[in-house]
Amino acid sequence: MSKQDLLTIAGRDFQSRLLVGTGKYQDMAQTGEAIRASGAEIVTVAIRRTNIGQNADEENLLDVIPPDEFTILPNTAGCYTAADAVRVCRLARELLNGHTLVKLEVLGDEKTLYPDVPATLEAAEQLINDGFEVMVYTSDDPIAAQRLEQMGCVAVMPLASPIGSGLGVQNHYNLMTIIENANVPIIVDAGVGTASDAAVAMELGCDGVLMNTAIAAAKNPVLMASAMRKGIEAGREAFLAGRMPRRRFASASSPLEGTFWQSGS
Amino acid sequence: MGLQTSNVIIQVNGKAHTLVAGSTIEQLIEQLGMQGQRVAVEHNQDVIPRSEYPHVALKSGDRVEIIRAIGGG
Numbered sequence: 001m002s003k004q005d006l007l008t009i010a011g012r013d014f015q016s017r018l019l020v021g022t023g024k025y026q027d028m029a030q031t032g033e034a035i036r037a038s039g040a041e042i043v044t045v046a047i048r049r050t051n052i053g054q055n056a057d058e059e060n061l062l063d064v065i066p067p068d069e070f071t072i073l074p075n076t077a078g079c080y081t082a083a084d085a086v087r088v089c090r091l092a093r094e095l096l097n098g099h100t101l102v103k104l105e106v107l108g109d110e111k112t113l114y115p116d117v118p119a120t121l122e123a124a125e126q127l128i129n130d131g132f133e134v135m136v137y138t139s140d141d142p143i144a145a146q147r148l149e150q151m152g153c154v155a156v157m158p159l160a161s162p163i164g165s166g167l168g169v170q171n172h173y174n175l176m177t178i179i180e181n182a183n184v185p186i187i188v189d190a191g192v193g194t195a196s197d198a199a200v201a202m203e204l205g206c207d208g209v210l211m212n213t214a215i216a217a218a219k220n221p222v223l224m225a226s227a228m229r230k231g232i233e234a235g236r237e238a239f240l241a242g243r244m245p246r247r248r249f250a251s252a253s254s255p256l257e258g259t260f261w262q263s264g265s
Numbered sequence: 266m267g268l269q270t271s272n273v274i275i276q277v278n279g280k281a282h283t284l285v286a287g288s289t290i291e292q293l294i295e296q297l298g299m300q301g302q303r304v305a306v307e308h309n310q311d312v313i314p315r316s317e318y319p320h321v322a323l324k325s326g327d328r329v330e331i332i333r334a335i336g337g338g
Contacts, residue, residue, distance in 0.1 A: 045336070
Protein backbone atom coordinates (compact mmCIF):
# COMPACT_ATOMS: atom_id res chain seq x y z
CA MET A 1 0.00 0.00 0.00
CA SER A 2 1.11 3.53 -0.68
CA LYS A 3 2.97 5.14 2.17
CA GLN A 4 0.94 8.26 1.45
CA ASP A 5 -2.30 6.75 2.72
CA LEU A 6 -2.02 8.20 6.20
CA LEU A 7 -4.57 8.50 8.96
CA THR A 8 -4.53 12.08 10.19
CA ILE A 9 -6.05 12.90 13.55
CA ALA A 10 -5.81 16.43 14.93
CA GLY A 11 -2.86 17.18 12.65
CA ARG A 12 -0.90 14.06 13.61
CA ASP A 13 -0.18 11.50 10.89
CA PHE A 14 -0.30 7.75 11.46
CA GLN A 15 0.63 4.85 9.18
CA SER A 16 -1.51 2.34 11.06
CA ARG A 17 -5.29 2.44 11.03
CA LEU A 18 -5.53 -0.05 13.87
CA LEU A 19 -5.87 1.44 17.34
CA VAL A 20 -5.62 -0.93 20.27
CA GLY A 21 -6.46 -1.09 23.94
CA THR A 22 -4.32 -2.54 26.70
CA GLY A 23 -6.94 -4.20 28.92
CA LYS A 24 -7.58 -7.89 29.72
CA TYR A 25 -4.11 -9.21 28.87
CA GLN A 26 -2.48 -11.91 30.99
CA ASP A 27 0.46 -9.75 31.94
CA MET A 28 2.56 -6.79 30.87
CA ALA A 29 4.82 -8.92 28.66
CA GLN A 30 1.86 -10.20 26.65
CA THR A 31 0.44 -6.68 26.44
CA GLY A 32 3.65 -5.36 24.96
CA GLU A 33 4.09 -8.26 22.56
CA ALA A 34 0.52 -8.07 21.25
CA ILE A 35 0.64 -4.32 20.79
CA ARG A 36 3.86 -4.54 18.83
CA ALA A 37 2.44 -7.35 16.68
CA SER A 38 -0.62 -5.21 15.93
CA GLY A 39 1.51 -2.42 14.48
CA ALA A 40 -0.74 0.09 16.25
CA GLU A 41 0.62 3.54 16.92
CA ILE A 42 -2.29 4.78 19.02
CA VAL A 43 -2.80 2.84 22.22
CA THR A 44 -5.52 3.39 24.80
CA VAL A 45 -5.03 3.20 28.56
CA ALA A 46 -7.36 3.51 31.52
CA ILE A 47 -6.79 5.85 34.46
CA ARG A 48 -7.15 4.30 37.91
CA ARG A 49 -5.95 4.61 41.48
CA THR A 50 -2.48 3.33 42.27
CA ASN A 51 -2.28 0.45 44.75
CA ILE A 52 -0.98 2.16 47.85
CA GLY A 53 1.49 0.09 49.81
CA GLN A 54 1.37 -2.88 47.45
CA ASN A 55 3.78 -3.99 44.78
CA ALA A 56 5.98 -0.93 44.95
CA ASP A 57 8.08 -2.44 42.17
CA GLU A 58 5.09 -3.30 40.03
CA GLU A 59 5.78 -2.65 36.39
CA ASN A 60 4.11 0.48 35.03
CA LEU A 61 2.14 0.15 31.82
CA LEU A 62 3.80 3.30 30.48
CA ASP A 63 7.16 1.54 30.70
CA VAL A 64 5.80 -1.24 28.45
CA ILE A 65 4.22 1.18 25.97
CA PRO A 66 6.43 4.25 26.31
CA PRO A 67 4.79 7.58 25.44
CA ASP A 68 7.78 8.53 23.27
CA GLU A 69 7.14 5.48 21.07
CA PHE A 70 3.33 5.33 21.03
CA THR A 71 0.57 7.92 21.04
CA ILE A 72 -1.10 7.21 24.36
CA LEU A 73 -4.84 7.68 24.35
CA PRO A 74 -6.18 7.84 27.90
CA ASN A 75 -9.80 6.80 28.10
CA THR A 76 -12.66 7.63 30.43
CA ALA A 77 -13.90 4.05 30.59
CA GLY A 78 -16.10 3.41 33.58
CA CYS A 79 -17.42 6.99 33.73
CA TYR A 80 -21.19 7.38 33.82
CA THR A 81 -21.34 11.17 34.17
CA ALA A 82 -19.84 14.06 32.23
CA ALA A 83 -18.22 15.41 35.41
CA ASP A 84 -16.38 12.14 36.09
CA ALA A 85 -15.15 11.93 32.51
CA VAL A 86 -13.82 15.50 32.60
CA ARG A 87 -12.09 14.81 35.92
CA VAL A 88 -10.37 11.72 34.51
CA CYS A 89 -9.17 13.61 31.44
CA ARG A 90 -7.66 16.39 33.54
CA LEU A 91 -5.70 13.88 35.61
CA ALA A 92 -4.61 12.06 32.46
CA ARG A 93 -3.32 15.31 30.98
CA GLU A 94 -1.18 15.85 34.06
CA LEU A 95 -0.01 12.23 34.06
CA LEU A 96 1.07 12.50 30.42
CA ASN A 97 2.81 15.87 30.72
CA GLY A 98 0.18 18.04 29.10
CA HIS A 99 -0.95 15.60 26.42
CA THR A 100 -4.42 16.70 25.29
CA LEU A 101 -5.59 13.83 23.04
CA VAL A 102 -8.19 11.76 24.91
CA LYS A 103 -10.77 9.09 24.25
CA LEU A 104 -14.05 10.24 25.73
CA GLU A 105 -16.66 7.70 26.65
CA VAL A 106 -19.58 8.35 28.97
CA LEU A 107 -21.50 5.17 29.50
CA GLY A 108 -25.22 4.71 29.89
CA ASP A 109 -25.58 1.35 31.63
CA GLU A 110 -23.54 -1.66 32.60
CA LYS A 111 -25.46 -4.21 30.62
CA THR A 112 -24.96 -2.64 27.21
CA LEU A 113 -22.08 -0.21 27.88
CA TYR A 114 -23.88 1.95 25.35
CA PRO A 115 -22.85 5.58 25.41
CA ASP A 116 -25.04 8.11 27.19
CA VAL A 117 -25.11 10.46 24.23
CA PRO A 118 -26.48 13.59 25.99
CA ALA A 119 -23.86 13.21 28.74
CA THR A 120 -21.20 12.57 26.09
CA LEU A 121 -22.13 15.82 24.32
CA GLU A 122 -21.93 17.68 27.62
CA ALA A 123 -18.52 16.23 28.48
CA ALA A 124 -17.18 16.84 24.95
CA GLU A 125 -18.12 20.50 25.15
CA GLN A 126 -16.40 20.98 28.50
CA LEU A 127 -13.27 19.15 27.36
CA ILE A 128 -13.01 21.04 24.08
CA ASN A 129 -13.41 24.35 25.94
CA ASP A 130 -10.62 23.21 28.26
CA GLY A 131 -8.25 22.61 25.32
CA PHE A 132 -8.57 18.85 24.93
CA GLU A 133 -8.56 17.08 21.57
CA VAL A 134 -11.45 14.69 21.89
CA MET A 135 -11.84 11.35 20.14
CA VAL A 136 -15.33 10.36 21.11
CA TYR A 137 -17.01 6.98 21.54
CA THR A 138 -20.63 7.20 20.46
CA SER A 139 -23.54 5.14 19.22
CA ASP A 140 -24.06 4.47 15.51
CA ASP A 141 -26.55 7.35 15.35
CA PRO A 142 -25.66 9.60 12.39
CA ILE A 143 -27.16 12.69 14.02
CA ALA A 144 -25.19 12.24 17.24
CA ALA A 145 -22.05 11.74 15.14
CA GLN A 146 -22.70 15.01 13.29
CA ARG A 147 -23.32 16.94 16.49
CA LEU A 148 -20.06 15.69 17.96
CA GLU A 149 -18.15 16.66 14.83
CA GLN A 150 -19.75 20.12 14.70
CA MET A 151 -18.81 20.63 18.32
CA GLY A 152 -15.15 20.10 17.46
CA CYS A 153 -14.34 16.49 18.28
CA VAL A 154 -11.21 15.46 16.34
CA ALA A 155 -12.49 11.95 15.61
CA VAL A 156 -15.90 10.33 15.99
CA MET A 157 -15.89 6.69 17.06
CA PRO A 158 -19.19 4.86 16.64
CA LEU A 159 -19.56 1.35 17.97
CA ALA A 160 -19.89 -1.59 15.59
CA SER A 161 -21.74 -3.51 18.34
CA PRO A 162 -21.51 -3.45 22.16
CA ILE A 163 -18.10 -3.14 23.82
CA GLY A 164 -16.49 -6.54 24.29
CA SER A 165 -19.31 -8.37 22.47
CA GLY A 166 -17.35 -9.52 19.42
CA LEU A 167 -20.53 -9.31 17.35
CA GLY A 168 -18.92 -7.35 14.52
CA VAL A 169 -20.57 -4.63 12.45
CA GLN A 170 -24.29 -4.79 13.19
CA ASN A 171 -25.46 -1.71 11.36
CA HIS A 172 -23.59 -1.30 8.09
CA TYR A 173 -25.98 1.30 6.75
CA ASN A 174 -25.73 3.64 9.72
CA LEU A 175 -21.96 3.44 9.63
CA MET A 176 -22.02 4.23 5.90
CA THR A 177 -24.18 7.27 6.56
CA ILE A 178 -21.91 8.46 9.36
CA ILE A 179 -18.87 8.04 7.10
CA GLU A 180 -20.49 9.86 4.17
CA ASN A 181 -21.44 12.81 6.37
CA ALA A 182 -18.11 13.16 8.11
CA ASN A 183 -15.21 15.58 7.73
CA VAL A 184 -13.24 14.11 10.62
CA PRO A 185 -11.93 10.56 10.89
CA ILE A 186 -14.57 7.95 11.70
CA ILE A 187 -13.10 5.14 13.74
CA VAL A 188 -15.14 2.10 14.61
CA ASP A 189 -14.71 1.63 18.33
CA ALA A 190 -15.99 -1.54 19.95
CA GLY A 191 -17.64 -4.75 18.86
CA VAL A 192 -15.12 -6.21 16.44
CA GLY A 193 -14.59 -9.93 17.08
CA THR A 194 -12.17 -11.18 14.47
CA ALA A 195 -10.11 -10.05 11.50
CA SER A 196 -12.96 -10.23 8.98
CA ASP A 197 -15.03 -7.87 11.17
CA ALA A 198 -12.19 -5.38 11.07
CA ALA A 199 -11.93 -5.77 7.30
CA VAL A 200 -15.69 -5.22 6.91
CA ALA A 201 -15.48 -1.97 8.90
CA MET A 202 -12.60 -0.76 6.74
CA GLU A 203 -14.34 -1.78 3.52
CA LEU A 204 -17.26 0.43 4.50
CA GLY A 205 -14.81 3.33 4.45
CA CYS A 206 -14.03 3.78 8.12
CA ASP A 207 -10.74 5.56 8.71
CA GLY A 208 -9.66 3.12 11.40
CA VAL A 209 -10.77 0.60 14.00
CA LEU A 210 -10.15 0.66 17.73
CA MET A 211 -10.28 -2.71 19.48
CA ASN A 212 -9.20 -4.40 22.66
CA THR A 213 -11.09 -7.57 23.64
CA ALA A 214 -10.94 -9.09 20.15
CA ILE A 215 -7.17 -9.30 20.54
CA ALA A 216 -6.79 -9.77 24.29
CA ALA A 217 -9.46 -12.46 24.59
CA ALA A 218 -8.25 -14.50 21.61
CA LYS A 219 -6.65 -17.85 22.47
CA ASN A 220 -3.43 -16.49 21.05
CA PRO A 221 -3.55 -12.71 21.44
CA VAL A 222 -0.24 -12.03 19.71
CA LEU A 223 -1.25 -13.99 16.62
CA MET A 224 -4.67 -12.31 16.60
CA ALA A 225 -2.96 -8.91 16.82
CA SER A 226 -1.07 -9.79 13.65
CA ALA A 227 -4.29 -11.02 12.01
CA MET A 228 -6.04 -7.76 12.88
CA ARG A 229 -3.22 -5.75 11.39
CA LYS A 230 -3.67 -7.64 8.13
CA GLY A 231 -7.47 -7.45 8.29
CA ILE A 232 -7.30 -3.69 8.65
CA GLU A 233 -4.83 -3.36 5.79
CA ALA A 234 -6.81 -5.71 3.55
CA GLY A 235 -10.05 -3.87 4.26
CA ARG A 236 -8.46 -0.49 3.62
CA GLU A 237 -6.96 -1.61 0.31
CA ALA A 238 -10.27 -3.13 -0.76
CA PHE A 239 -12.05 0.12 0.07
CA LEU A 240 -9.53 2.17 -1.92
CA ALA A 241 -9.66 -0.33 -4.79
CA GLY A 242 -13.46 -0.09 -5.00
CA ARG A 243 -15.27 -3.38 -4.91
CA MET A 244 -17.08 -4.87 -7.92
CA PRO A 245 -20.82 -4.39 -8.11
CA ARG A 246 -22.94 -7.15 -6.61
CA ARG A 247 -25.05 -9.10 -9.07
CA ARG A 248 -27.64 -11.69 -8.38
CA PHE A 249 -26.63 -14.26 -10.98
CA ALA A 250 -23.38 -15.61 -12.31
CA SER A 251 -21.04 -13.97 -14.78
CA ALA A 252 -18.52 -16.39 -16.31
CA SER A 253 -14.88 -15.52 -15.83
CA SER A 254 -13.68 -17.56 -18.80
CA PRO A 255 -14.45 -16.41 -22.38
CA LEU A 256 -17.52 -17.83 -24.09
CA GLU A 257 -15.81 -17.79 -27.49
CA GLY A 258 -13.45 -20.50 -28.64
CA THR A 259 -15.09 -23.44 -26.95
CA PHE A 260 -14.69 -26.62 -29.05
CA TRP A 261 -17.40 -28.73 -27.51
CA GLN A 262 -21.10 -28.78 -28.16
CA SER A 263 -22.64 -29.22 -24.75
CA GLY A 264 -24.13 -26.44 -22.65
CA SER A 265 -27.31 -24.41 -22.82
CA MET B 266 10.63 14.98 64.63
CA GLY B 267 10.93 16.61 68.06
CA LEU B 268 8.25 17.39 70.56
CA GLN B 269 5.66 19.26 68.64
CA THR B 270 4.52 16.62 66.22
CA SER B 271 0.86 16.25 65.87
CA ASN B 272 -0.66 14.12 63.17
CA VAL B 273 -3.35 14.67 60.62
CA ILE B 274 -5.50 12.05 59.01
CA ILE B 275 -6.20 12.38 55.32
CA GLN B 276 -7.80 10.11 52.75
CA VAL B 277 -5.42 8.71 50.12
CA ASN B 278 -7.16 6.78 47.35
CA GLY B 279 -10.15 6.39 49.63
CA LYS B 280 -8.24 5.04 52.64
CA ALA B 281 -7.28 6.80 55.87
CA HIS B 282 -3.64 7.78 56.01
CA THR B 283 -1.78 9.40 58.89
CA LEU B 284 0.75 12.13 58.25
CA VAL B 285 2.79 14.50 60.35
CA ALA B 286 0.98 17.84 60.43
CA GLY B 287 2.25 20.22 57.77
CA SER B 288 3.38 17.46 55.40
CA THR B 289 3.30 18.34 51.73
CA ILE B 290 2.25 16.25 48.76
CA GLU B 291 5.92 15.77 48.00
CA GLN B 292 6.44 14.28 51.45
CA LEU B 293 3.40 12.05 51.08
CA ILE B 294 4.71 10.71 47.76
CA GLU B 295 8.10 10.03 49.38
CA GLN B 296 6.49 8.33 52.34
CA LEU B 297 4.63 6.04 49.94
CA GLY B 298 7.83 5.26 48.06
CA MET B 299 6.40 6.64 44.83
CA GLN B 300 8.97 9.26 43.91
CA GLY B 301 9.76 9.31 40.22
CA GLN B 302 6.83 7.04 39.34
CA ARG B 303 4.47 7.85 36.52
CA VAL B 304 1.54 9.03 38.60
CA ALA B 305 -0.67 12.11 38.82
CA VAL B 306 -2.15 13.65 41.95
CA GLU B 307 -5.48 15.23 42.70
CA HIS B 308 -5.97 17.19 45.94
CA ASN B 309 -9.60 17.79 46.94
CA GLN B 310 -10.51 17.30 43.26
CA ASP B 311 -7.92 19.79 41.96
CA VAL B 312 -5.18 18.38 39.74
CA ILE B 313 -1.80 19.29 41.23
CA PRO B 314 1.08 19.79 38.79
CA ARG B 315 4.26 17.94 39.77
CA SER B 316 6.10 21.21 40.31
CA GLU B 317 3.58 22.12 43.03
CA TYR B 318 4.06 19.01 45.16
CA PRO B 319 6.49 20.71 47.58
CA HIS B 320 4.15 23.67 48.01
CA VAL B 321 0.85 21.99 48.84
CA ALA B 322 0.47 21.24 52.56
CA LEU B 323 -2.08 18.64 53.57
CA LYS B 324 -4.73 19.31 56.19
CA SER B 325 -6.85 16.94 58.19
CA GLY B 326 -9.69 15.55 56.11
CA ASP B 327 -8.07 16.32 52.76
CA ARG B 328 -8.75 13.86 49.99
CA VAL B 329 -5.84 12.88 47.77
CA GLU B 330 -6.05 10.65 44.72
CA ILE B 331 -2.87 9.22 43.23
CA ILE B 332 -3.56 7.76 39.82
CA ARG B 333 -1.68 5.92 37.10
CA ALA B 334 -2.30 4.42 33.67
CA ILE B 335 -3.38 0.79 33.59
CA GLY B 336 -4.60 -1.55 30.88
CA GLY B 337 -7.87 -0.54 29.32
CA GLY B 338 -9.68 -0.09 26.03
